[in-house]
Amino acid sequence: MLELMLNGKKISIKEGATILDAANAAGVNIPTMCHLKGHSSFTSCMVCVVKEHVSGRLIPSCTAPVANGMIIDTDSTEVHHARKSALDLLLSEHVGDCEAPCRLTCPAHMNIPLMIRQIASGKMTEAIETIKEHISIPAVLGRICPAPCEKGCRRSRFDSSVAICLLKRFVADIDLYSKSPHIPVCGISTGRNVAIVGAGPAGLSAAYYLARCGHQCTIFDDRQEPGGQLRYGVPENILPRQVLDKEVEVLKKLGILFEMKMKVGKDISICELREKFDALVLAPGKKDQYSLLSWLVKTTEKGIVIDAHTHMTSESGVFAGGAVVHEGRLAVRAVGHGRNMAVSIDHFLKKIPVTGVLRRFESRIGKIHEPEIIEFMKESDCSQSIEPSGGATAGFCVDEAVRESKRCMHCDCRKQDDCKLRDLAEKYSASPKHFNVEGRKPFTRVTTHTSVVFESGKCIKCGLCVRITEKAHETYGLTFVGRGFDTFVGIPFNESLGAGLQTTAEECVKQCPTGALAFKNC
Ligand code: SF4
Ligand code: SF4
Ligand code: SF4
Ligand code: FES
Numbered sequence: 001m002l003e004l005m006l007n008g009k010k011i012s013i014k015e016g017a018t019i020l021d022a023a024n025a026a027g028v029n030i031p032t033m034c035h036l037k038g039h040s041s042f043t044s045c046m047v048c049v050v051k052e053h054v055s056g057r058l059i060p061s062c063t064a065p066v067a068n069g070m071i072i073d074t075d076s077t078e079v080h081h082a083r084k085s086a087l088d089l090l091l092s093e094h095v096g097d098c099e100a101p102c103r104l105t106c107p108a109h110m111n112i113p114l115m116i117r118q119i120a121s122g123k124m125t126e127a128i129e130t131i132k133e134h135i136s137i138p139a140v141l142g143r144i145c146p147a148p149c150e151k152g153c154r155r156s157r158f159d160s161s162v163a164i165c166l167l168k169r170f171v172a173d174i175d176l177y178s179k180s181p182h183i184p185v186c187g188i189s190t191g192r193n194v195a196i197v198g199a200g201p202a203g204l205s206a207a208y209y210l211a212r213c214g215h216q217c218t219i220f221d222d223r224q225e226p227g228g229q230l231r232y233g234v235p236e237n238i239l240p241r242q243v244l245d246k247e248v249e250v251l252k253k254l255g256i257l258f259e260m261k262m263k264v265g266k267d268i269s270i271c272e273l274r275e276k277f278d279a280l281v282l283a284p285g286k287k288d289q290y291s292l293l294s295w296l297v298k299t300t301e302k303g304i305v306i307d308a309h310t311h312m313t314s315e316s317g318v319f320a321g322g323a324v325v326h327e328g329r330l331a332v333r334a335v336g337h338g339r340n341m342a343v344s345i346d347h348f349l350k351k352i353p354v355t356g357v358l359r360r361f362e363s364r365i366g367k368i369h370e371p372e373i374i375e376f377m378k379e380s381d382c383s384q385s386i387e388p389s390g391g392a393t394a395g396f397c398v399d400e401a402v403r404e405s406k407r408c409m410h411c412d413c414r415k416q417d418d419c420k421l422r423d424l425a426e427k428y429s430a431s432p433k434h435f436n437v438e439g440r441k442p443f444t445r446v447t448t449h450t451s452v453v454f455e456s457g458k459c460i461k462c463g464l465c466v467r468i469t470e471k472a473h474e475t476y477g478l479t480f481v482g483r484g485f486d487t488f489v490g491i492p493f494n495e496s497l498g499a500g501l502q503t504t505a506e507e508c509v510k511q512c513p514t515g516a517l518a519f520k521n522c
Contacts, residue, residue: 379447
């Protein structure tokens with residue numbers, strides 16, 4: 001047996017073990033990207049580096065064998081810095097968008113490409129779940145939203161944007177008019193209660209997501225019926241009240257209580273609400289500074305002052321969102337505020353640091369060149385945008401929705417929630433801009449496999465897929481092509497991806513540490 005010190009603890013391990021083996025045996029986590037147990041080592045990513053103090057060197061733990069008396073640090077500032085540099089280097093030549101431009105421009109940050117893939121494959125139950133992760137009242141928004149997401153849609157570079165808003169409405173209507181509209185699974189009751197001032201889009205949305213977390217919500221509003229400007233400011237022919245009522249019904253089924261015809265400041269004071277409830281949401285719609293005087297929070301002429309990330313006001317436990325904090329009056333932005341407030345309030349009630357919704361690391365391709373649009377179009381139907389046969393007010397029928405969804409170019413990364421590179425870039429604050437690389441490689445997409453897509457710009461050349469296909473004796477498999485910096489992963493003899501991955505597609509997608517190899521439908 002060999003002995004070493006690992007993060008100050010004495011460890012014994014059998015001869016021949018690597019430092020990574022020793023760390024694993026001691027329950028110490030070291031990140032890896034190009035290492036896979038049972039396969040030969042490759043030592044290309046260098047994110048597994050650790051500091052060995054006897055030699056004074058930084059060494060890759062996945063291949064360095066343990067020697068007697070080693071003193072290893074896996075978590076020092078120097079080690080973190082080295083890992084960040086390794087990641088900076090990988091990102092400097094990375095060509096991929098973690099998230100699609102449509103999603104980045106949606107104020108509610110809905111996962112649009114995922115919803116579209118679900119519609120295209122007829123998975124409407126999954127599609128409504130995807131929508132409701134970010135938008136609590138999609139049938140309403142599907143009728144009134146000016147769709148800023150469509151202005152960001154990349155398909156407009158080819159012909160015209162995908163009709164995202166109509167697709168969302170199509171799914172929402174199917175669900176809302178079904179026998180049992182989607183009711184999310186709510187967490188068990190936390191015993192904490194939240195008062196929400198304002199039954200408009202921000203208040204309704206905050207209540208929906210708070211109820212999902214198991215918090216009891218009561219909405220106070222001076223009007224007769226819930227909906228705020230949606231009910232009292234939008235004409236019936238644009239937003240039928242029946243649609244709004246049905247979406248409010250869903251909220252009531254979650255146990256959300258409505259105290260209508262209750263004017264805050266007259267029928268009940270902010271002080272009383274603060275006494276009776278564990279947290280308070282202020283979402284009363286547009287208000288002038290004077291009328292907010294008795295609300296006991298800091299205001300300017302623009303409305304209530306909040307922390308932009310958490311929506312917390314100057315008073316602890318009091319959060320604000322919607323038109324009372326933002327000059328724009330987009331309902332979808334208010335709905336997004338509602339969800340953000342719910343996340344912050346959930347933190348607050350759980351007594352954990354209130355961070356609000358954390359934005360993730362984003363790899364971005366940047367400007368897309370004309371030939372790259374053709375690459376993006378490889379999985380898309382080239383036909384012009386589909387017009388609803390009954391007119392825009394009637395919305396899509398099933399066939400139209402499916403055809404329109406097939407126009408999507410899938411601009412997002414299909415491994416965005418399962419990408420080691422993204423996770424580690426976030427953890428080590430890595431940046432694609434650290435190494436100033438002139439220009440970038442063109443975006444390419446290989447679609448010649450029934451279920452797998454290969455986007456070589458996201459490949460970090462870890463060689464895992466090459467070793468997996470080799471070990472499984474694939475007829476063609478994958479291989480490294482070219483030399484030096486110009487090396488890339490490809491299929492031998494210019495064969496198709498289908499020919500390369502006949503038996504190992506699933507394993508290669510699973511082990512690929514990035515979105516280079518991904519399932520088309522996820
Ligand atoms: S491979 Fe990872 S880092 Fe690259 S675009 Fe996809 S999710 Fe983002
Ligand atoms: S083509 Fe699809 S994924 Fe790309 S921006 Fe448009 S809707 Fe989003
Ligand atoms: S495609 Fe292959 S070589 Fe490239 S990152 Fe994925 S597993 Fe590694
Ligand atoms: S070099 Fe060790 S995991 Fe990549």
